[in-house]
Each structure stands twice: as C-alpha cells, then as structure tokens.
Amino acid sequence: xxxxxxxxxxxxxxxxxxxxxxxxxxxxxxxxxxxxxxxxxxxxxxxxxxxxxxxxxxxxxxxxxxxxxxxxxxxxxxxxxxxxxxxxxxxxxxxxxxxxxxxxxxxxxxxxxxxxxxxxxxxxxxxxxxxxxxxxxxxxxxxxxxxxxxxxxxxxxxxxxxxxxxxxxxxxxxxxxxxxxxxxxxxxxxxxxxxxxxxxxxxxxxxxxxxxxxxxxxxxxxxxxxxxxxxxxxxxxxxxxxxxxxxxxxxxxxxxxxxxxxxxxxxxxxxxxxxxxxxxxxxxxxxxxxxxxxxxxxxxxxxxxxxxxxxxxxxxxxxxxxxxxxxxxxxxxxxxxxxxxxxxxxxxxxxxxxxxxxxxxxxxxxxxxxxxxxxxxxxxxxxxxxxxxxxxxxxxxxxxxxxxxxxxxxxxxxxxxxxxxxxxxxxxxxxxxxxxxxxxxxxxxxxxxxxxxxxxxxxxxxxxxxxxxxxxxxxxxxxxxxxxxxxxxxxxxxxxxxxxxxxxxxxxxxxxxxxxxxxxxxxxx
Numbered sequence: 001x002x003x004x005x006x007x008x009x010x011x012x013x014x015x016x017x018x019x020x021x022x023x024x025x026x027x028x029x030x031x032x033x034x035x036x037x038x039x040x041x042x043x044x045x046x047x048x049x050x051x052x053x054x055x056x057x058x059x060x061x062x063x064x065x066x067x068x069x070x071x072x073x074x075x076x077x078x079x080x081x082x083x084x085x086x087x088x089x090x091x092x093x094x095x096x097x098x099x100x101x102x103x104x105x106x107x108x109x110x111x112x113x114x115x116x117x118x119x120x121x122x123x124x125x126x127x128x129x130x131x132x133x134x135x136x137x138x139x140x141x142x143x144x145x146x147x148x149x150x151x152x153x154x155x156x157x158x159x160x161x162x163x164x165x166x167x168x169x170x171x172x173x174x175x176x177x178x179x180x181x182x183x184x185x186x187x188x189x190x191x192x193x194x195x196x197x198x199x200x201x202x203x204x205x206x207x208x209x210x211x212x213x214x215x216x217x218x219x220x221x222x223x224x225x226x227x228x229x230x231x232x233x234x235x236x237x238x239x240x241x242x243x244x245x246x247x248x249x250x251x252x253x254x255x256x257x258x259x260x261x262x263x264x265x266x267x268x269x270x271x272x273x274x275x276x277x278x279x280x281x282x283x284x285x286x287x288x289x290x291x292x293x294x295x296x297x298x299x300x301x302x303x304x305x306x307x308x309x310x311x312x313x314x315x316x317x318x319x320x321x322x323x324x325x326x327x328x329x330x331x332x333x334x335x336x337x338x339x340x341x342x343x344x345x346x347x348x349x350x351x352x353x354x355x356x357x358x359x360x361x362x363x364x365x366x367x368x369x370x371x372x373x374x375x376x377x378x379x380x381x382x383x384x385x386x387x388x389x390x391x392x393x394x395x396x397x398x399x400x401x402x403x404x405x406x407x408x409x410x411x412x413x414x415x416x417x418x419x420x421x422x423x424x425x426x427x428x429x430x431x432x433x434x435x436x437x438x439x440x441x442x443x444x445x446x447x448x449x450x451x452x453x454x455x456x457x458x459x460x461x462x463x464x465x466x467x468x469x470x471x472x473x474x475x476x477x478x479x480x481x482x483x484x485x486x487x488x489x490x491x492x493x494x495x496x497x498x499x500x501x502x503x504x505x506x507x508x509x510x511x512x513x514x515x516x517x518x519x520x521x522x523x524x525x
Contacts, residue, residue, distance in 0.1 A: 006032050007123055010052035012070065013085075014038040014062045018108075022056060022085070022115075029116050040065035040073070047078045054103075054123050059086040059093060068093075071100045081126040083118050085110060091462065101486065124266065128357030128377070168209070169477065169498035170410040175206050176502045177414050209499075232264040232379045233272060235301055235309055242276035243299070246284070250297070253287055258300040262309045266379035267356050275349045279313040279372050282346070286317025286370060307378060308358070314371040320364040349374075395420055396441035396513055401430045401457065402475075403449040411444065414502050419509070427452035434465060442512050443468065444505075447476040447484065455487050473512050475500075 009031045013019035019036040026033045034050060037043050039062040047055070055074055059067040071082040083104040084097055097105055103122030106114060179202050186195060236259040243255065265272075280297065287295035298314040346362075353360045357377045364370035398419040402408040403426040412421050422440065424430035426449055445454040452460075454474055461469035474491055477498040488495050493515075496508045 007053040008032045008034065008050060009119065010043065010046055010050065010055045010080075011036040012038070012043045012055060012061055012067060013058045014060070015058075018058075025112060025115065026056075026119070029112075029119075031119070039063040040067075040070040043070050044073060044077070047074055047080060051078070052080055054119060054126075055080055055082045056119070057082050057084050057102075059084060059088050059097065068096050068100055071097075071102065075100065079130070081122045083122050085115075098486070124377075124379075128355075131357050167406070169475075169500065170404075170406045172209055172499040173410045173414055173502060173505075175202060175209060177410075178202055179206065180502075231266070231269065233267050233269055235262055235265055235272075235311060235376065238269060238273050239276050239299060239301065239311065242273050242280060245273070246277055246280045249281060249284055251284075253284055253295040253297055256296065256298045258298070260300070260302045262301050262303050264379045265309055265356070265376040267376070271352045272356075275352050275374065276311070276313075278346070278349050279374075282372075283313055283315035283317060283370070286315050286319070288317075290316075290318040290367075304375065306375075309376045309378065311374040311376070312371060313374075314369065316369040319366045319368050319370055320362075321366045325362060325364050396509075397422065397439075398509060399424060399430065399433070399438075399440040399443045401427060401443065401445040401449070401454065403446065403451075407446070411505075415505070415509075418506060426450065427454070427457040430457060431460060434461065434468060439468065440471060441516075442509050443472045444509065445472055445474055447474050447488065453484075455484055458487075471512070471516065473508055 009026050011019055011022050011026070011033060013022060013036060016038075019038070023033045023036050035046055037046050041063060043055070043057075043061075046052075055071065057067045057071050061067050061070065065073075067084065067086070071084075074080050075082060081103045082100065083106065084102050085106045085108060086093075087108045089107055094105065103125060104118035106118055179199065182195065182199050182202070186199075239257075239259070243250075243257075280299075283297045284295075287297070294316070296316050298312070300312040300314075302310050302312070304310050350360050353374055353376070359373075359375045361373045361375075362370060363373075396419050398415060399422045400408060400411045400415070401424040402411060408423060408425070412423055415421050419442075422433070422438070424433060427445075428451060430443070430445070431452075445457060447454040454472075458469050458472050458474075461472070473494045473496070474488065475496055475498055476488060494508075494512060496504060
C-alpha cells in the first residue's frame with residue numbers, strides 16, 4: 001500500500017474495540033495513526049504533542065466535554081479538520097455539529113470506502129483552504145491597500161450581482177417562453193413578415209440578455225469564486241471543451257495543442273472551463289490587436305516536478321508592457337475600448353484558481369506575446385460510485401415559494417404545462433398550507449425572502465415534516481457566506497442560481513423527483 005504523504009490521523013473514540021478497528025483500517029489505507037484517545041483532555045493533549053492532519057471524532061466520548069465541544073477547541077487552537085463518526089443522527093446533535101463546520105458527518109457503521117473518501121477529501125480541502133489563507137495573508141502584508149480594495153470590490157460585486165439576478169431571471173424565462181410559444185405556433189400562422197420581425201427582435205433581446213448574464217456571472221465568480229461544487233476532472237477534456245466553445249472566435253489563428261498524460265484535478269467543471277475560455281479568448285484578442293498574419297496559440301498540459309498539473313496558454317500577440325503586466329490581475333482594469341470588456345476576466349481567473357489551491361502566473365513581452373501558466377493540485381484517489389436509474393412521475397404537484405411577484409408569476413407560467421402548480425407568496429403562506437395538511441412532490445423555494453427565508457422554511461419543515469423538507473429545491477440570486485453559504489453548499493444538488501434557462505429549472509425538478517423515487521425504492525427493498 002502506498003502511503004498518502006504519511007498523514008497523521010487522531011482517532012477520538014471511547015469504545016476501545018471500535019477505536020482499534022478504526023486505527024487498523026486507517027493504517028491499512030496508508031495513514032499514520034500513532035494513538036487513539038477516549039476523552040476531550042486526552043484529545044487536546046495528543047493534538048498538541050502530535051500535530052495531526054485530521055481528527056476522526058465520535059460525538060459521545062468520556063468526560064465532561066462531548067466530541068462537538070472538543071472539536072471546537074481543536075479547530076480553534078490547532079486549525080485541524082474534523083470528521084465526525086457517530087451513531088447519533090438526531091436533529092439536535094446534527095444542528096450542533098453543523099456549527100463546528102465539520103468536513104464530514106458519517107454514521108456508524110461506516111463502510112471503508114466512505115471513510116477513505118471522507119478523510120481524503122477533508123485533508124485535501126483543508127490544505128487548499130490553508131494555502132488560500134496564507135496567500136491572502138501574504139497579499140495583505142505586501143500590498144495592504146490592494147487587499148482592502150479587493151475586499152471592498154468583492155462586496156460591491158456580490159451586491160450588484162444579487163440585485164440584478166431577480167429581474168434578470170424573469171426576463172430570461174419570459175423571453176424563453178415567448179420564443180418557444182411563437183416557434184410552436186409559426187407553422188399555423190404561415191409566412192408572416194410581422195411574425196418573423198417579432199421573433200427576430202426577441203432573438204436579439206435574448207442575445208443581449210445572455211451578455212448581461214455573462215457579466216453577472218463574472219461579478220458573482222469574482223465575489224465568491226469557491227461557491228460551486230467540485231468533482232474529479234480531466235484537465236485535457238475541459239481544455240478541449242473550452243477550445244470548442246471559443247472556436248468561432250479563433251478564426252484564422254493557428255492552434256497547437258500538446259496534451260500530456262496528466263492526473264485528474266478536483267474542481268468545478270464550469271468554473272475551470274471559464275478560466276480556460278477566458279485565457280484562450282485573451283490570446284485570440286492579443287493576436288488580433290497585433291494585426292499581423294501568422295497568429296498562433298499554443299496550449300500545453302504537463303506534470304510539474306512538484307506533482308501538480310500545469311496548463312500553459314501561450315500566444316504570439318501584442319504582449320504587455322511591464323506597467324500593464326503588473327496590473328493584469330487587478331479587477332476592472334482593462335486596456336480594451338469601452339464596451340469590449342469588463343476588466344474582470346483575469347481577476348475572475350485568479351480567484352477561481354486560488355480557490356482551488358492553485359496558482360496562476362502571466363509572463364509577457366510587449367510586441368512578442370504572452371504566456372499564462374495555471375498550476376493545479378491533484379485530486380485524491382478516485383472512489384467508485386453507483387447510480388441507479390429512476391423514473392419520474394407525470395403531473396407531479398409542485399409548490400413555488402417566491403416573494404418577488406414577477407419571478408413568481410413567471411415560474412408559475414413556464415411550469416404549468418408540465419406540473420400541477422401551487423403558488424405561495426412567501427414562506428408564511430407556505431407554512432399555512434402545510435399546517436392545513438397540503439403536501440407536494442417538489443417544493444421550489446427562493447433562498448432570500450423577506451421575513452422567513454428559504455433556509456428557515458426548510459429548517460421549520462425539518463422539525464415538523466421531514467418528508468416535505470426533503471422535497472425542497474432552492475433558487476438563489478446571489479453569493480452567500482456564513483451559514484447560508486454552508487447550507488447551499490450542502491444542498492448543491494438541489495440548488496439553482498438565477499438567472500437560469502427553462503430547461504435548467506425543469507432539470508432541477510426532474511432530478512429531485514428521480515432522487516426521491518430512488519430513495520423510496522431503496523427503502524422498500
């Protein structure tokens with residue numbers, strides 16, 4: 001068995017046989033488990049002496065302090081990630097555990113693969129967070145005025161994106177609905193010049209909305225680049241997709257690819273694809289600005305001596321002067337003409353890559369071209385998963401909970417053809433329906449609502465009707481931090497960010513119906 005960097009795990013478990021079994025299992029997986037302890041005092045002492053990379057914590061342990069209190073102390077004093085392994089899944093215990101922000105909460109008896117996955121991901125994510133904090137500290141030390149400026153711009157970007165998303169969401173959905181209806185009725189109306197003109201105007205409006213949506217996405221990614229869920233990715237595949245996406249803009253530019261056999265990285269495909277597409281477009285635009293023939297883009301992937309994946313995008317375009325190169329990652333800084341760019345491209349790329357635990361570097365010479373190097377850490381070893389096919393019920397009852405009237409009406413209109421729709425004007429209205437005994441197959445709820453939020457509605461249902469709480473999916477219009485951000489990350493498979501296409505919303509509802517159907521079949525088996 002190959003050791004995984006000889007990482008040390010501290011096991012806190014008061015059942016001696018269970019503790020020894022965990023110690024043996026983790027050792028076989030390649031971890032170092034020098035000691036197991038049974039109480040809070042022993043755990044704190046062992047952490048101080050042995051500096052573990054992770055603590056595997058039972059909730060109920062010996063002594064006055066339980067595992068949750070102990071985890072808080074270990075995190076605050078030693079900055080060590082915690083994975084709970086416990087037999088307790090009651091709402092009160094889980095709620096207390098959530099406040100300590102554990103990296104995983106596993107119920108006994110746990111399978112070896114589940115344990116291995118939780119431990120590997122926890123250590124990996126904690127390493128990324130630690131490196132990110134260190135880079136922020138270095139940035140603050142070296143350029144405190146820039147760090148303060150960046151933080152204030154991030155807050156402003158998040159607020160602007162949030163305010164734009166609600167009106168943008170019903171504009172997108174209504175345009176989609178209008179064009180779909182007109183295209184369906186067009187054959188019956190015959191060749192009408194008026195109809196063609198109206199459809200052309202709507203299609204142009206749709207292009208404009210897509211441009212606004214892209215700007216909002218850039219603002220949101222700049223404000224909170226790490227909010228999207230991660231998965232194992234083939235960098236070469238994501239690069240190929242990004243190249244296909246920008247192919248219409250490449251034109252006569254010659255593209256040379258040299259893809260090495262590199263391992264998988266842990267990232268969000270859409271966000272990493274956004275980085276590569278931005279870098280490719282920057283190269284194409286730099287070549288166009290030079291105006292000479294023989295433009296060339298070189299895209300290469302290699303494995304660095306450090307064991308990280310390196311993606312290189314090199315162009316022979318106009319290049320950058322030293323003073324421009326120095327500001328290349330500054331948000332809203334651009335040398336393009338007004339209306340040709342927001343100046344967020346490289347700033348967003350930097351934020352996304354940094355959130356992944358990677359680095360991005362630009363080298364450039366005026367008149368000769370530029371090269372961008374993106375360095376990404378590897379993903380943990382892959383753990384196989386199985387998925388079962390499921391069918392979705394027709395005519396499902398869907399409750400829409402939304403306090404913005406235009407968004408609410410739009411959602412009702414576009415979903416009414418596929419589902420039996422009920423409208424709640426806010427969370428209070430929805431709770432009144434549940435108290436009357438109304439039940440739904442799926443509940444579509446906005447996260448941010450006046451009074452009772454979507455998260456609070458979920459928590460209230462979890463205490464009174466857990467089945468209905470499990471049926472909730474969430475729409476959000478901005479980036480969130482703190483408890484709401486953690487909640488949405490936990491609900492990543494049940495969450496859709498505004499603005500969204502009609503197909504995305506239907507896909508979210510259908511995916512939830514499939515998950516619920518699969519769970520019902522597994523419970524009956």
